[in-house]
Amino acid sequence: MVKNKIRVLLIDDEPFSRDELRHLLLTYPDFNVIGEAQSAEEALEKIIHLEPDALFLDIEMGDKNGLELACTIQKLKKVPFIVFATAYPDFAVKAFRVDALDYVLKPFDEEQIFDAIKRIRKAFSAEGEQNGKRPYSNEGLGKLAVQEDETIHYIDPKEIDYIYRDGNVTKVISHGKEFVTRYLLKDIEEKLADHSFFRTHKGFIVNLKQVEEMTPWFHGAYQLKLLNVKEEIPVSRHYVKKLRLRLEI
Structure with a gap:
């Protein structure tokens, strides 16, 4: 059993993009997708209620965009780590002004997601040490994630x-x-x-x-x-x- 799982919220108005991200994150047993939101308004409610550790956040969502949401949640007591997941490369500079950990582009690439995962792990571990908590560790998870067709297996x-x-x-x-x-x-x-x-x-x-x-x-x-x-x-x-x-x- 993996302790100190990193709790993630997926925010995107496209169901296919959320499904793709969820599928990619399933290969990381130390990550737990705790919910999804299809708008900034719904996302804000879930962020306040669920208190996720990290967000995969789209930028263009029709109503309030992801950058505006990222600015709004900076006022919260617990601000989740943010990875922008978008089809638009032009917002990268603005994204990092709100302390985003990473910026991944659609269609999602496994290597990009892996890099984002590593940055979240590092930030999560550093935060735990700073707060005097047991730091996150990816050691001892025990199994290697592999794939056969569309099925993900975990091999000892x-x-x-x-x-x-x-x-x-x-x-x-x-x-x-x-x-x-x-x-x-x-x-x-x-x-x-x-x-x-x-x-x-x-x-x-x-x-x-x-x-x-x-x-x-x-x-x-x-x-x-x-x-x-x-x-x-x-x-x-x-x-x-x-x-x-x-x-x-």
Whole structure:
């Protein structure tokens, strides 16, 4: 169970945009979408009543725009962190004048949303420390979010055989099934630092507990055979010595 979840309110007059944001945020188990609003007036009521930690806020909504709402809520005792989510790039300067954490453009890009998430986490943690509360931590959440078609799965690291980069996509292999994740390999390597994983190649990360054999390949490089995995995993010659030290008693 994730403690200190970050409570988010989605504000946009377009249902499709709210649905898309909600879907993207579902991949972050430490975030909880507590409500939605389709107008600035409805949003203000929900902000006062629900006291969210963060807002994903559209700018052009027909009545009162998002910038006006952002100015209004600065008077509240608890001001949520603001990420503007809009189709209009021209408002960026004005947005940051109301202390927005980030500014993401429609159609939403997963990397943009990920960057916004990181900024919210950092601000939420800093606020907790300042108020003497237990700071937010994303450590120990336990599972990696991956996707199969439209379904999001959460995989225990122990169930992962290996992870590799295929063009612009990161793929996770678990029990013979292939999943996709939005993370880059360097992000996954950092997340799995406390687990039994090793970067064998610029394009591969391997669960060391699955390694069965290591055989010479060419020019000092090797290949790994994993338990119950047909594919052999390359080991760059630059990683061989360090890998042997990790594998051997």
